[in-house]
């Protein structure tokens with residue numbers, strides 16, 4: 179598919195995120211195709227973007243060529259090019275080997291390198307400049323995630339007319355951890371370029387305001403920051419959600435139901451199918467979860483004839499050392515558990531490295547009796563919400579880490595401490611043995627919660643607050659269409 183060019187200075191809503199919502203695929207005949215990419219951010223933002231004919235600025239992945247803006251499947255896309263060195267230093271380095279581990283409770287050790295930060299500044303400036311080119315006068319700009327924390331201030335310098343929002347999809351760390359960062363002040367000042375700074379949880383917004391007071395010295399009151407030039411910045415929590423109705427409809431569809439049945443058959447029709455779905459990331463707690471399952475088999479609490487664990491783990495950030503180590507670790511662990519505890523035609527764990535279309539994801543959710551989501555720390559975790567959305571029959575059980583943002587809302591899940599393997603084993607067994615009535619009650623309550631707050635509510639709640647920041651602004655954005 180080839181696209182037409184997107185015009186400059188015309189977008190009333192500009193989404194700025196590290197990644198474009200599409201992946202570039204080169205066919206065997208050399209033709210180029212764009213495919214919608216997986217990932218929480220993309221899944222969440224596409225509907226609001228379509229509803230507002232907005233533009234999306236992001237990196238198309240790779241370093242091949244500097245692409246012109248184009249329109250694909252109705253979305254106006256503006257690629258930002260990264261060089262090979264920038265992928266190493268900005269993306270793999272500062273974003274994913276410094277900020278990612280630091281913001282996730284230092285689950286892995288963050289690395290601090292000055293040249294990585296320099297690349298972060300350069301790339302953030304490039305994103306700010308592209309945005310300044312594309313945004314219409316008085317437009318709303320919504321900057322996303324930890325890769326682009328300097329963009330709000332850089333963009334405000336270039337285009338003071340814009341309304342700028344920032345949303346952090348991952349946790350914001352407590353002051354004790356954030357303070358380790360040699361560039362802590364620059365990052366806080368970068369974020370303060372926004373009118374509204376949004377987080378997944380209220381505690382994160384409080385961490386941010388406290389740090390601004392302590393480290394930058396601005397006056398604050400509750401969730402407001404008062405800058406010396408008279409401007410205010412509002413911090414707040416806006417827990418992200420999913421397209422609940424769209425996913426539920428997909429789960430209801432005949433092909434997906436058929437496929438779910440087929441998956442269970444292919445697994446040998448066990449009594450219980452347990453499922454884990456994650457990017458292969460050390461924050462997701464995959465290792466402890468599989469160990470818990472392995473021990474339950476070893477101890478005879480479960481039998482491979484009755485229970486199988488399907489673990490889908492999409493490889494991610496594969497050139498970053500800690501991700502490589504994790505992949506080897508999990509490969510070894512799965513091999514050991516299957517080697518020790520599997521039987522012919524009955525592996526204990528069915529381990530898949532594949533990225534699937536939405537239909538297959540919905541079928542997997544439909545096929546699973548117990549969804550096991552055990553991150554050591556997670557901003558939200560959309561997988562947990564997706565599972566609940568697909569369980570329209572009220573069946574199924576969710577085992578969920580207390581340390582995922584989703585645990586604030588999905589209180590009726592079997593909540594676990596992912597560091598406590600015995601506790602996880604007990605909760606998995608409890609979920610397996612729970613009577614269907616009580617499971618139904620839990621699932622219904624969780625479904626009610628997610629139905630009350632879907633992704634379009636999330637987007638409009640953020641954009642409503644952003645619109646209110648300058649009352650003279652007249653342009654109104656349309657809410658996302660529900661599919």
Ligand code: ADP
Pocket residue numbers: 216217218219221455456457490491492532533534535539558559560561562564
């Ligand atoms: P993160 O954003 O850290 O990866 P989330 O759970 O919040 O974690 O979001 C992950 C998103 O990626 C979900 O929408 C999920 O459906 C999707 N996803 C995860 N694994 C796969 C896969 N193997 N194939 C397709 N989509 C996937």
Ligand code: G6P
Pocket residue numbers: 196197217218219323324347348494495
């Ligand atoms: C998380 C982050 C996103 C990121 C996604 C996929 O959801 O919050 O910003 O895009 O993971 O990671 P990747 O490094 O492949 O973009």
